Amino acid sequence: MGLKDKLHKLKLKYKDKKMAPAFNAIHTFLYLPNETTHSGSHVRGADDLKRTMNTVIMALLPCLVFGMFNAGYQHHLAAGEIEAVTNGFFSSEFWTLDNLIVGLWKVLPLVIISYGVGLGVEFLFAVIKKHEVEEGYLVTGMLVPLIVPIDTPLWMLAIAVIFGVVIGKEVFGGTGMNILNPALTIRAFLFFAYPTWMSGDKVWVHGAVERANEIAGGAQLDAISGETVLGALAQGKELTYSVSDMFLGFIPGSVGETSSILILLGALFLIFTKIGSWRIMLSSVIGALVMGLIFNGVVSANWIDEGSKFYSLMSTEFWHHLIIGGFAFGVVFMATDPVTASQTNKGKWIYGFLIGFISILIRVFNPAYPEGVMLAILLMNVFAPTIDHYVIQGNIKKRMKRLKLKTA
């Protein structure tokens, strides 16, 4: 085969040269390398890191496609141009070309900037530090456009990606060494640096900010409301969405986080392929349900009066928390990041439970920004090594006890 031989010759030519990592990254993308084992086991399993990361991307693709349609749907709906969905998941109002065009126009640039800038930084570091380009960013680059508001300016995203990859990952030594989830580091950077673009009731639907500016400029137009379910609840407003809307995903929100059913599908795929940790996903859900039940209990015990600003979110039925906001997306795709999560199986139960528990806690008590899952995961990323430490101490103590019994 011509291409194979040509690339092989180029590889030999670039060997030990400065640009070798950059070339190899592209080469190994096209071809599984011809490397053979030289120590230890002579045969190896079929999986490599590329395959693992690719599996996560496959799990994310339905969310991305849905996100594109939803971007257009929310835009057209808010502008009063179309009717709301009536016919379940496959409603004809939703899956239209018009919706997709808006989505493509708004979401694809986010994807391109995320991958372009992020991989650019990765290649740069690989060349400088003379190591191969690691695959971690393939997933991060797909996560980032899915967890930001649709109208995020591209330059902001670019800056955030650079910050996230450099400070969140490369300074620790690259993929596998980072403490915080890079995608969430990027989002947290955006959130704290540009809060007006990351929260409030104007950023979640394409065109809402623009329209608001026009109105402020004196134009006679109806304002577009782009409030998320959580935002509405935090302010104690009446909900206009049904539970099935929330479960299927016909609600405003970050690009890819809205459709709980597709996230559930992705979760099942990750668990089936043994790539995602079912322990973390399950324990997070349990943690969230427990916290939700506690709040429901507080409400039903009348310890809080209806006037309280926390009342609305506290009285939200406990299991609704799973399908509103970014909880499901965060738990399935970001809490399970193996590098930043707990690394022991026992630790994963604790880590996941606390993520679910704290997510709902933050959600209820932080009405200015009622999205707890990002901060909960980042917080638990920091504590994951501590959890592992105590789990491993258990194993060490068992071993010491055995020794004591023996010598006693």
Add this chain to the structure above:
Amino acid sequence: MSKDIRIRKGLDIKLVGEAEKVTVDATKSNVYAIKPSDFHGIVPKVVAKQGTEVKAGEPLFYSKSNERMLFPSPVSGEIVEIVRGAKRKILAFKILGDKEQKYADFGIKDVNSMNGDAVKTHLLESGCWPFIKQRPYDVIANPDVAPKAIFISGYTTAPLAADSDYVLAGKEKELQTAVTALSKLTEGEVHVSIGKNANSPLGALNNVTKHSVSGPHPAGNVSVQIANIDPINKGETVWVVNPQDLIIIGELLLTGKFNAERIVALGGSSVKKPKYFKTKIGSEVSSIVYDSGVNDESNIRVISGDVLTGENVKPDGYLGYYHNTITVIPEGDDYEFFGWNKPVFNKISPSRALTFSWLFPNKKYELTANTNGEHRAFVVTGSYENVFPLDIYPLQLLKACAVNDLDAMEQLGMYEVAPEDFALTEFICVSKQPHQEIIREGLDLMLKEIG
């Protein structure tokens, strides 16, 4: 007190080319080689210089750290070459075998009347000592430390490895003599594990504690059995002996001769007719490999040992001192278009990420020596535990070794493991990290720093 050991975690790697249970005499090797690198950590001091004649069982060299530890020639003949590498390091002793084998006479012994010291001295003098290895550190046993027990694993689970039950058949007398001798070396017990439904000659032995083992690889690894029978604590030493080496020890005691004869399994998908061969330690692998022909001769990897722990000896190499398996598989040094994302049916995978080995649990595979990916940092967690039956955190122990953290290595159970126990974690490692090498280096560091 006998135990029934059932191992659940693990992975049986099923490969094409299992040796048929037929034994033929191998073509006689011209030159035999003994490689000091087979004896990990031993610095050789030459006894038999180039050009001298040795009898089978006469020492070629002794250990620099313990001059009582002798390493014998497997055959009689002339030392034709002592191969040296960088810094004059000895790589191999090459012996041109005599047509008529002459054996050094070590005298017929009655083991029942011998005491521990006499057994020890006899094994050291006759060069049989290197067959006894110790845990911790997985090196040749230190004769000055008394072990708390001796373990023998007669259960084979490694892919394509020689079946103990088959190669030991008919050697009951030698085996019994050897274990009786070994039982004098420890105040504890001699533990012998055999497969649950196996018809092993080891099952008939006296003076030992027998255990039955079942489950996937690495159930046959002696570390797994030790952990289930009598785990090693800090400060304790246990000895382990491969069952096929018991035959040589037994024969030495019964006849006074060091007979390095061994039944070796030849397997692997590149071998046309895999079967068993009778040959000697150190013989040329080419005397066995080409007997019935190999497929695609230009693209083979010849391994002395099994595919998980063996050594790449090349077609002109020699059978390793401890090996009774030779495996020949395709080298597989070729590119594969989009190999990292297309569905895979012809390789084994612990996941289901478009890999379909989970659908065919009994299919036999033709794996090559390709790594199926490049070396990466540790990323994935929780997968090693599924194939690692010891009560040890494998990832954490590997990381402790990688950063030379002696305290952590000790606390996490380094005394209980050998590199071979990390062969399966290495096999499934998504990051293609060299686990066995990491553990070997960690053990060496501990041996040097702690002793």
